[in-house]
Amino acid sequence: MSANNSVQEPKPGVRGWRAFFLVFGCGTLAAFVAMGSIIGLARFIFAGVSAESEPIGTFSRAPRESTKAGVLDVCGKGVESSGMLSNPVRKDADEPPVDSATASPSERPRTVRDACAWKVVGADGSNQTLTLDYRAVMSDSGDKSKLEIAESDIRDKKMDIARDLDRIVDDSQPRGMSTDEAYSVFGTSSDDPDVLTYVMIGRVKSAVFTVRLEGASPQDGNLEEKKNSYSGMVRRVMPYIKSDFERIVPD
Structure with a gap:
């Protein structure tokens, strides 16, 4: 083809x-x-x-209406377990908080009280004493709410604090504490003028507390540096104090 x-x-x-x-x-x-x-x-x-x-x-949580006795323990579960204190040595008797729900069941309002103290090492290596005492109002009374009672408590503490110091170097509203109310003073102790004292009074919900840090007065007289050091240590433990009150004290 x-x-x-x-x-x-x-x-x-x-x-x-x-x-x-x-x-x-x-x-x-x-x-x-x-x-x-x-x-x-x-x-x-x-x-x-x-x-x-x-x-x-x-995180979000549902409002807390009540708290069982023995749950709130800011000294043991809050501050001491925070790991924020340098070489802490407990100085008080380390007794559990006093809860009126078990101590005086008929008492109104229900309150939880505690006080504790530690020997700690400051940022400059010196020995210092940190104390914490608080009163948490856990229920309303017959004619006042928890918050009204707590606000009255913090007003009383502010008036008492001036008597604890011989010379006040600074008094102010501390920054960075994230509390509902806060007031701090710094000066020399009325018991010993050679002892510097930083005191912070705070309120979280219906709990009022006092944190006190004491140590020897510096030889060089640099009080501003000491004040910053003392307030810094208190600021480190504040999140743990606040967290316990915020989570456990009834809304």
């Missing part, structure tokens, strides 16, 4: 309407894949930014 009469075989490949739909389908699929990648990347970046902007340890 001659070359002119031979039947030519079709070239490999897809043509016509099949080729059109094949190209159109591949292009559409590629577009969807690209768009999905962009959306996924955007979600990843947004999630990362949201996680960074949210404070660590934030």
Whole structure:
């Protein structure tokens, strides 16, 4: 058979309407894949930014209506277990808090009281004494709410604090304590003028507390540096004190 009469075989490949739909389908699929990648990347970046902007340890809880006896123990479970004190040595009798729910069941309002003290090492290596005492009002009385009683308590403590110091170097509202109310004074002890004393009075919900840090007066007379050092130590333990009151004292 001659070359002119031979039947030519079709070239490999897809043509016509099949080729059109094949190209159109591949292009559409590629577009969807690209768009999905962009959306996924955007979600990843947004999630990362949201996680960074949210404070660590934030949580929500239901309002606390009551607290069982023996649950609130700020001295033992709050301060001592915080790990924020340098070489703490307990100086008090380490007795459990006094809860009127068990000590005087008929008493109103119900209160929880405690006081504790530690010998600690300050930032400058000197020996210091840290004390904590508190009174948490756990229920309303017949004519006053928990909060009204606590607000009266903190007013009384502010009036008493001036009698504890012989010379007040500074009195102010301390920063960074995150309490509902706070007041602090710094000066020399009325019992011994060579002893420096930093006292902070605070309120969290219906609990009122006093934190006191005492140590020897510096030989160089740098009271400002000492004040910053004392307030810094109290500030380190405050989150643990606040957390116990905030979680356990009824709303």
